Amino acid sequence: MNDTRTGDIRQALGEHDFFAAMDPRHLDTLAQMSRWSDHAAGSWLACAGDAPDSFHAIVRGRVGIEITATGRAPLVVATVHAGDVVGWSWFIGRQPWQFDVVALDDVRSIALDVNGVLDACDRSDDLRDEITTRLLRVVADRLRSARLQLVDLYGRAR
Amino acid sequence: MAALVEPVVGGIDPLTPVPHRVVAVDRETSDVVTLTLDPLSEVLVPALPGQFVMVWAFGVGEIPVSVSGVDDAGRFALTVRAVGPVSNAVVAARPGDTLGARGPYGTAWPIADAKDRDVLVVAGGLGLAPLRTAIDELGGGGPRRLTVVVGAREPDQVLFTADQRRWRDLGVDVQITVDAASWRWDGAVGTATDVVARLGAAHDIAFVCGPELMMTSAARAAIAQGTDPANVWVSLERNMHCGIAHCGRCQLGALLLCRDGAVVRWDRVVELLRERGR
Ligand SMILES: Cc1cc2nc3c(=O)[nH]c(=O)nc-3n(C[C@H](O)[C@H](O)[C@H](O)COP(=O)(O)OP(=O)(O)OC[C@H]3O[C@@H](n4cnc5c(N)ncnc54)[C@H](O)[C@@H]3O)c2cc1C
Numbered sequence: 001m002n003d004t005r006t007g008d009i010r011q012a013l014g015e016h017d018f019f020a021a022m023d024p025r026h027l028d029t030l031a032q033m034s035r036w037s038d039h040a041a042g043s044w045l046a047c048a049g050d051a052p053d054s055f056h057a058i059v060r061g062r063v064g065i066e067i068t069a070t071g072r073a074p075l076v077v078a079t080v081h082a083g084d085v086v087g088w089s090w091f092i093g094r095q096p097w098q099f100d101v102v103a104l105d106d107v108r109s110i111a112l113d114v115n116g117v118l119d120a121c122d123r124s125d126d127l128r129d130e131i132t133t134r135l136l137r138v139v140a141d142r143l144r145s146a147r148l149q150l151v152d153l154y155g156r157a158r
Numbered sequence: 159m160a161a162l163v164e165p166v167v168g169g170i171d172p173l174t175p176v177p178h179r180v181v182a183v184d185r186e187t188s189d190v191v192t193l194t195l196d197p198l199s200e201v202l203v204p205a206l207p208g209q210f211v212m213v214w215a216f217g218v219g220e221i222p223v224s225v226s227g228v229d230d231a232g233r234f235a236l237t238v239r240a241v242g243p244v245s246n247a248v249v250a251a252r253p254g255d256t257l258g259a260r261g262p263y264g265t266a267w268p269i270a271d272a273k274d275r276d277v278l279v280v281a282g283g284l285g286l287a288p289l290r291t292a293i294d295e296l297g298g299g300g301p302r303r304l305t306v307v308v309g310a311r312e313p314d315q316v317l318f319t320a321d322q323r324r325w326r327d328l329g330v331d332v333q334i335t336v337d338a339a340s341w342r343w344d345g346a347v348g349t350a351t352d353v354v355a356r357l358g359a360a361h362d363i364a365f366v367c368g369p370e371l372m373m374t375s376a377a378r379a380a381i382a383q384g385t386d387p388a389n390v391w392v393s394l395e396r397n398m399h400c401g402i403a404h405c406g407r408c409q410l411g412a413l414l415l416c417r418d419g420a421v422v423r424w425d426r427v428v429e430l431l432r433e434r435g436r
Contacts (some may be wrong), residue, residue, distance in 0.1 A: 042341075064347065075338050079347040081356060104341065142354070148349045148375060149337040154283030154311045154368065 009034050012110060016057045017083035018134055023138045033116030039063075041102035044099040045086065052090030054111040058082050061107035066100040078145065088135045090114040116151065172402050175214040175258025178249045187315050190284065191249050191336035192226060192237045194261060202259060206266035207292035208393060208421040212401045213235070213248035214258030220415070222398040223248070226286035237287040237317065242252070263401040265421040267292040267365050267391060269300070277301040278385070279378045280350050280369025282309040286317045288393055288420070289367050293321075297328040305331040305357065308311035309350030309372065312336050313343050347379060349374040360384025366424075367393040374406050374431060377424050390424035394431075 010031035013019050064076035080086045089095040121128035178195035185191050205225035214220045221244040229236030240249040281289045296304050310316045322332050335346040335353050364380040366373045373392045381387050396408040396415050403417035411430040
């Protein structure tokens with residue numbers, strides 16, 4: 001899928017850290033289900049409970065993973081930066097978005113169609129393995145960070 | 159505060175605190191203040207970046223505190239969080255009050271080794287205090303490239319914001335991350351380790367200071383990016399009493415941290431830190 005106004009999405013996928021060194025055939029497949037997605041600062045990429053239609057490979061800007069609870073100000077608990085992806089619950093039984101995702105800057109992402117990717121994984125075990133391994137790495141990093149954040153690292157003891 | 163000065167007024171008994179007047183108290187966060195102390199009699203040897211002094215709150219007790227600023231008139235700054243009896247008394251000091259201080263003690267960040275190299279500084283919470291004078295020196299020239307990563311619980315817990323602006327003006331890449339924030343926060347949210355991992359570049363040398371869990375995690379991230387473990391330096395704190403390697407209170411393996419630390423090479427302590435409860 002070529003978008004002459006905004007650059008070659010296949011090339012952008014290949015240059016994105018999440019897809020680094022992926023088999024070019026898989027990148028060709030994924031490019032067919034990808035589109036550019038632009039979000040003004042302050043707008044939402046997804047809201048908790050939304051059906052999982054796409055996940056985003058961030059190309060420019062920061063997004064915040066945000067928790068909103070009644071009676072409390074919304075809290076950003078993680079920022080996701082260029083080179084990373086946001087959204088992985090879709091991969092586990094097409095679960096809906098678990099948190100709000102807000103653009104903290106003007107954000108450009110590559111939005112990958114979740115149904116298309118899952119169908120492609122059904123057709124190729126190798127692609128499924130690739131996506132599983134890469135998403136697992138993201139989940140492991142987020143889990144490590146969440147655990148460290150939980151213990152109030154910087155609190156009383158230094 | 160300005161750069162280090164010529165030493166020394168010598169001959170001070172290493173165990174006798176020297177009286178100092180508190181001449182300024184700057185509130186950094188809700189429970190952290192920076193005190194500026196002015197010597198009333200003898201002048202202590204100026205602390206090298208990373209060294210600490212033993213501070214007396216008369217009638218309460220004595221604690222080790224890193225020197226977070228020095229000037230050429232013998233004044234120095236201490237940045238203290240109130241956590242218990244002595245630190246509470248130190249934080250409660252007002253201009254005109256007297257505190258005792260002896261030292262400086264311990265090892266320093268190897269600033270000379272950073273010349274013409276790509277340098278990474280990672281500070282978590284109050285860990286920025288013992289790195290402040292190091293960054294002042296490094297920011298004044300020396301490294302080829304200097305990246306400073308600062309981690310804090312929340313935006314209002316970030317220390318030395320005015321210094322950070324100054325460091326940026328000197329060309330230092332300062333990146334701040336907090337554990338949680340509102341939208342108004344324009345830095346990152348996540349751990350200092352996340353930021354180090356995102357840098358995506360090997361640094362020639364890394365100075366890391368903060369809570370031990372954070373230091374361990376950030377040091378590993380720096381090493382994973384390609385920094386040689388022998389060029390990663392951390393600052394370790396253990397309960398210290400004498401400050402002169404006599405009492406053994408601060409022993410870690412073969413090291414007495416008041417003398418052989420607090421600044422130590424990562425590869426010399428990594429195995430010791432893996433032992434539970436040490
Ligand atoms: C080399 C060195 C440099 C230090 N630099 C600074 C500094 O720049 N600013 C600062 O505020 N503090 C610093 N500290 C820590 C400071 O010495 C302690 O906070 C202080 O000793 C606590 O004494 P207290 O009587 O106030 O409380 P205590 O009753 O002794 O302790 C109160 C609580 O703090 C914990 N605690 C005590 N000491 C430490 C420590 N070293 N690390 C983690 N937790 C501790 C105790 O476990 C207890 O839970 C440094 C410590 C060392 C060893």
